[in-house]
Amino acid sequence: MFDLAIVWDWLAFAVRWLHVIAAIAWIGDSFYFIALDLGLRASSDRRDGVAGEQWQVHGGGFYQMKKFTVAPRELPDHLVWFKWQSYTTWLSGAVLLAIVYWVGADLFLIDPTKAELAQWQAILISAGSLTIGWLVYDFLCRSGMAEKPTQLMILLFVLLVAMGWGYSQIFTGRAMMLHLGAFTATIMTANVFFVIMPNQRIVVNDLKEGRTPEAKYGKIAKLRSTHNNYLTLPVLFLMLSNHYPLAFATEYAWIIASLVFLTGVTIRHYFNTRHATGKGPLWTWGATAAIFAVIVALSMVPGMDSYEESEARALTPQEQKFASAARFEDAYYAVAGNCSMCHSREPGWDGIVAPPKGVVLETEADVARHARLIYLQAGASHAMPPPNAFEMDDEARQQIVAWYREVAG
Numbered sequence: 001m002f003d004l005a006i007v008w009d010w011l012a013f014a015v016r017w018l019h020v021i022a023a024i025a026w027i028g029d030s031f032y033f034i035a036l037d038l039g040l041r042a043s044s045d046r047r048d049g050v051a052g053e054q055w056q057v058h059g060g061g062f063y064q065m066k067k068f069t070v071a072p073r074e075l076p077d078h079l080v081w082f083k084w085q086s087y088t089t090w091l092s093g094a095v096l097l098a099i100v101y102w103v104g105a106d107l108f109l110i111d112p113t114k115a116e117l118a119q120w121q122a123i124l125i126s127a128g129s130l131t132i133g134w135l136v137y138d139f140l141c142r143s144g145m146a147e148k149p150t151q152l153m154i155l156l157f158v159l160l161v162a163m164g165w166g167y168s169q170i171f172t173g174r175a176m177m178l179h180l181g182a183f184t185a186t187i188m189t190a191n192v193f194f195v196i197m198p199n200q201r202i203v204v205n206d207l208k209e210g211r212t213p214e215a216k217y218g219k220i221a222k223l224r225s226t227h228n229n230y231l232t233l234p235v236l237f238l239m240l241s242n243h244y245p246l247a248f249a250t251e252y253a254w255i256i257a258s259l260v261f262l263t264g265v266t267i268r269h270y271f272n273t274r275h276a277t278g279k280g281p282l283w284t285w286g287a288t289a290a291i292f293a294v295i296v297a298l299s300m301v302p303g304m305d306s307y308e309e310s311e312a313r314a315l316t317p318q319e320q321k322f323a324s325a326a327r328f329e330d331a332y333y334a335v336a337g338n339c340s341m342c343h344s345r346e347p348g349w350d351g352i353v354a355p356p357k358g359v360v361l362e363t364e365a366d367v368a369r370h371a372r373l374i375y376l377q378a379g380a381s382h383a384m385p386p387p388n389a390f391e392m393d394d395e396a397r398q399q400i401v402a403w404y405r406e407v408a409g
Contacts, residue, residue, distance in 0.1 A: 181238030233264035331403035
């Protein structure tokens with residue numbers, strides 16, 4: 001039997017898997033090459049244009065890594081380019097954004113308590129906003145701010161804070177976090193596509209045609225690569241944040257997201273300094289811990305109930321079909337009896353302070369809105385509820401399956 005909900009969920013999983021694998025490769029490259037560059041030592045063959053070298057041991061073998069000040073005298077026959085990791089990460093992330101947040105805009109993207117948006121309007125804002133960061137950041141770099149790295153990073157931080165606040169005014173908290181991560185990742189990939197790779201191609205073409213390459217192209221590419229390195233950790237946090245309601249489903253989620261960027265800077269500064277000097281500044285650990293403590297405290301500050309937003313939004317035509325289905329009453333009681341203790345606005349299970357993943361299943365409207373997720377988690381699979389919480393019987397699961405398939409087919 002063909003089940004579109006299951007096929008669609010596996011498609012999302014496959015794209016997410018690709019996205020994670022590509023991101024691991026890309027971030028791994030960034031960490032490795034920045035550490036290698038900072039750890040270079042004086043070389044014995046500086047007359048050949050070698051700026052520094054480093055001996056490494058891995059996997060039972062020894063490696064001698066050399067970096068040229070500008071470029072070697074002749075182009076080697078085999079040259080490995082590092083670009084597809086970045087491109088694959090961004091492209092797969094864009095597809096995942098469309099699958100989860102654009103197709104599921106009514107549930108995951110639009111917050112009617114903040115802005116009354118049609119689905120097409122929300123998607124247009126979502127897609128269009130991702131380019132703003134790159135345009136502003138690239139303008140600053142080309143304006144001469146690149147020679148003032150501290151001031152440039154402060155301005156970039158201000159831009160990220162402003163975008164986080166802006167997203168929080170129109171989208172759900174979960175979408176705000178994700179879009180701020182995608183906003184930052186777009187800057188990073190655009191750095192690779194529009195600056196780093198073109199500059200490297202200029203150097204390669206100069207070598208092919210017998211010209212001496214200019215050092216400025218490598219210097220510019222190195223600066224953009226370093227910026228990317230400092231942005232990696234915040235992007236990872238933002239991409240994982242949708243699993244943690246205390247991060248995205250509070251009134252101050254945009255401030256939490258902003259502070260995460262500061263922790264990324266302090267952590268990377270420690271390791272980059274350690275790679276360069278052999279000893280990292282210990283104050284960065286204290287600063288990171290202090291910022292994280294502020295993040296935790298913000299998640300506990302009383303504010304508006306982020307979960308009330310689901311009550312304010314009218315059911316879509318498809319959700320109304322689930323709410324009026326003949327088997328809805330049985331399914332609702334199956335969910336209420338097995339899921340609502342944890343998935344409520346004020347969870348009753350010890351140790352759970354917020355509904356898991358921000359999913360609330362108290363009212364009939366709540367259940368109708370989350371029909372597909374309920375079906376996948378508690379009908380088509382036994383993912384929920386956890387077996388040590390409730391032992392949901394097969395009859396209850398079959399009631400959920402029958403209800404969902406009555407509408408979805």
